[in-house]
Amino acid sequence: MTSGTFNDTSTFPDPIYKETVLRPLFDGAKDHHVEGFRLIDRAHLVMLHETGILTLEQARPIAQALEAIDREVDVSSLTYTGEVEDFFFLIEKQLRARLGPDLAGRLHTARSRNDIDHTLFKLGLKHRIDPLLKRLVRLAEILASVAERESGTLIVAYTHGQPAQPTVFGHYLSAVLETLLRDIARLEAARDIVDRSPMGAAAITTSGFPIDRELMAHLLGFRRPLQNSYGCIASIDYITSTYSAIELIFLHLGRFIQDLQFWTSFEVGQVYVPNAFVQISSIMPQKRNPVPIEHMRHLSSQTVGRAQAMLTIMHNTPFTDMNDSEGESQGFGYGAFESGGRVLDLLAVLVPSLRIDADRVRQNIRRSCITVTELADSLVRLEGLSFREAHEIAAEVARSVVAVGGDIAGDGYGPFQMAFSRCAGRETRITPVQFGEIVSPENFVAVRNRFGGPAPGALAQAIAGYNLEITQIRSRLTDTETRARAAAQDLQSRFNALLGAR
Structure with missing residues (x-):
């Protein structure tokens, strides 16, 4: 072998690299990003024409060819051959087959696969984040509703796996809801x-052409362009x-689900799961197994694992455009949305069906x-005792009662x-009737009618605040949907104008 000269007769792609x-990568794009490619091509063409980079005589046949491709090419039936x-x-x-190389090649003016790819991935994430947010808000609404329904239902609250203090189920669910919000x-x-939107960043440094990045962001339904063009193709935050x-x-949510598992156990038994969510043992007829709770637990763990894996994949990657954050990694991450969505759907139907076993709670x-x-x-x-003196008396009472x-x-x-x-050196002024009232759940x-407490007034105030916050989230989601629809309609209208459609 001589320096600088190789007798290389290989052709792209190598068969193993292809497979x-x-x-x-091709199958992933076919499965996840076809609509994104379609939108980017149309929006970019509109922008090129409206900024004067392409004339109407150039842009119109490209628009017509793009529409023909949508109509004539069945993407779902395509098999990767390695020809491209x-x-x-x-x-x-x-496009080249329909328009020839010169006109077809003009669509790629002032853009790169770099900014296209990150725009595709952001479109793909938005398409998945929005339904997930809707599911989360639905669960939040359900938690608020059930918390209000159960605002007077006593339960045993646990710390370190042991009975700690009485509270109400609505207070517990409100804690779960606060975290969810x-x-x-x-x-x-x-x-x-x-x-x-990353569109307009091109490879790294934008373009010498008079592109309109604000227009591209609008047409694609983004709130605004991402400013720094290097960051458009390098930042993965x-x-x-x-x-x-x-x-x-x-x-x-997995911690909440684990509590449900514990509270439905035979030994605790303060939560009753209806028959619709119970499976019977194949050999032990007495068993009521609330297995949907187990499925929610492992699906939550799978979701955590997939999400965590995405962070691991990004770890120690260079601050530039690179394949680690693209194609197959994106497809891998989408699994977190799928498994997480299943958890939210199941929780949304299970939580309202749960009932507290009041007799078991009182027994515990x-x-x-x-x-x-x-x-x-x-x-x-x-x-008028100090708390430490009072604590010592209370502890002695508890030991005596538990002993018998x-x-x-x-x-x-x-x-x-x-x-x-013995502790106070005098007789108590508390009567037996007062004592019974004091130690009642x-x-x-x-008496815990303080901000954040379980008493009816404090809890009602909290739930009203949660409902207001949920309404505000709903409003933001509606605004986002409205803006997305308006952008899609605007893009279609401008693209139709290029086509010459009436």
């Missing part, structure tokens, strides 16, 4: 990053922000003495009198 890379490199060159080949805000913020938001959504409250915190608080307010398997309201007053006398909830 391992080019064919999957990718889907982009397939369209250009079709923050997650929605993160996904909306990611969508805003996605909603900036539209990918990382989207999948970071998705990862957090399903990580957080009785066995666990979880109202004893309020006894300590009440001793501070009514008897009793109920704090019925069996706790005697131990309370003794503990109080209803009182425990009712």
